[in-house]
Amino acid sequence: MAFEITGTGMAAPSGRVTNDDLAAKIDTSDEWIRSHTGIEARHVADDTTAASDLALEAAVNALSMAAEARKESPEETGRSLDLIVLATATADYFGCPSTACLVQEKLGASRAAAMDVAAGCTGFIYGLETAAGLLGVGSERRLALVIGSEVLTKFTNWDDRSTCVLFGDGAGAVVMEKTDPQRPGKRGLIRSVLGADGSGAEHLLFRRGGSRNPYKEGETVDKPIHLEMNGQAVYNFAVKAVTDTIGKLLALEGLSLDDVALIIPHQANARIVQAAAKRLGVQEDKFFLNIQEYANTSSASIPIALDELNRRGALKQGDLIMTIGFGGGLTYGGNLIVW
Ligand code: UT7
Numbered sequence: 001m002a003f004e005i006t007g008t009g010m011a012a013p014s015g016r017v018t019n020d021d022l023a024a025k026i027d028t029s030d031e032w033i034r035s036h037t038g039i040e041a042r043h044v045a046d047d048t049t050a051a052s053d054l055a056l057e058a059a060v061n062a063l064s065m066a067a068e069a070r071k072e073s074p075e076e077t078g079r080s081l082d083l084i085v086l087a088t089a090t091a092d093y094f095g096c097p098s099t100a101c102l103v104q105e106k107l108g109a110s111r112a113a114a115m116d117v118a119a120g121c122t123g124f125i126y127g128l129e130t131a132a133g134l135l136g137v138g139s140e141r142r143l144a145l146v147i148g149s150e151v152l153t154k155f156t157n158w159d160d161r162s163t164c165v166l167f168g169d170g171a172g173a174v175v176m177e178k179t180d181p182q183r184p185g186k187r188g189l190i191r192s193v194l195g196a197d198g199s200g201a202e203h204l205l206f207r208r209g210g211s212r213n214p215y216k217e218g219e220t221v222d223k224p225i226h227l228e229m230n231g232q233a234v235y236n237f238a239v240k241a242v243t244d245t246i247g248k249l250l251a252l253e254g255l256s257l258d259d260v261a262l263i264i265p266h267q268a269n270a271r272i273v274q275a276a277a278k279r280l281g282v283q284e285d286k287f288f289l290n291i292q293e294y295a296n297t298s299s300a301s302i303p304i305a306l307d308e309l310n311r312r313g314a315l316k317q318g319d320l321i322m323t324i325g326f327g328g329g330l331t332y333g334g335n336l337i338v339w
Helices: 019-023 030-037 051-070 074-079 099-107 120-135 198-203 231-253 270-280 298-311
Strands: 002-011 016-018 041-043 083-087 113-117 143-151 169-179 188-196 204-206 227-229 262-265 320-327 331-338
Touching: 002 051, 002 120, 002 298, 016 019, 019 030, 030 270, 041 169, 051 074, 051 099, 051 143, 051 169, 051 298, 083 099, 083 120, 099 113, 099 143, 113 120, 120 143, 120 169, 120 188, 120 298, 120 320, 120 331, 143 298, 169 188, 169 298, 188 231, 198 204, 198 231, 231 270, 231 320, 231 331, 262 270, 262 298, 298 320
Parallel strands: 083 113, 083 143, 262 320
Antiparallel strands: 002 169, 002 188, 016 041, 143 169, 188 331, 204 227, 320 331
16 A cells, blocks of 8 residues: 655745845844845735635645546546645634635535644644545545645734744645555655654744633734744754654664655755754755745645645656654654655
């Protein structure tokens, strides 16, 4: 049994905000943002766009690609879905319904089970492994859609320059099919490492609005619910999480970094990747970066990168690729995929 990725897709809102645009409004500069993060621009959703809208667009793009191989229409592939797993920290609605259910309805995927995954920026990595598990041994399910979708700019404190310059909106999706391998050797998703360290929960959180700190009747609120971050603590966690997770994935499969064609990291900060590459003793170009265009789109950053690479023809059949992520929770993880 193999869990192959047969389609990829992405969506980014048309609104594009450069560092200079931000510097015209808040106390920052293009030079600071570029040199501290590698970000040059971010895409920002308009008032009418929610996570499910971006998710749907990315999903339709991924389904269209998968449909070609299945020799059917994207609508038919959508209706054949057995499962939708959607990673997000910025759901359309608080708690219920899941954003996955909204996408399920819009796709007409009436036979699909649908659920959200809350694992911060590691959400897509958790989502892939969750989908493979639910398609796994003994299950009649064969076809899954895994999505990461975020509209972080709606939950940003624009008075906090240490966070507001970092985030962008977008979505990425993949179609995963359970296949019975005809060709020898491993293919598709072959291994994941998932982990968490809840002792770091305070370092990246939406402090207000949940059952710990609900908004009270009559309370005057001067800011929308927004993400707070202890940047230094998350940075240190991230560098260690990236290097340790890469080491674990390689050790579990008896591989070395030379066997890996490309590492696709969560796009949070180019400096995190540079520090990890230095620790691992590999060239930085072993890691793919597109943070300059999209900034940090949390759970969407890895599937957006996958789709960009796939459509560019940069992923060859048989290539061993690795995703690596970290984020709110704190969580971390990685997937090994034979393309
Ligand atoms: O995906 C979720 C996971 N999130 C992350 O992975 C983020 C991890 N953390 C980071 O990437 C980095 O810690 C940041 C990019 C958030 C911050 O970079 P830093 O090099 O750690 O900056 P800092 O917080 O130490 O701040 C250095 C200086 C401060 O000024 P002083 O006190 O030295 O005078 C800040 O006030 O930079 C100042 N600063 C800014 N200046 C201009 C902070 N933000 C800005 C800004 N523009 N946007």
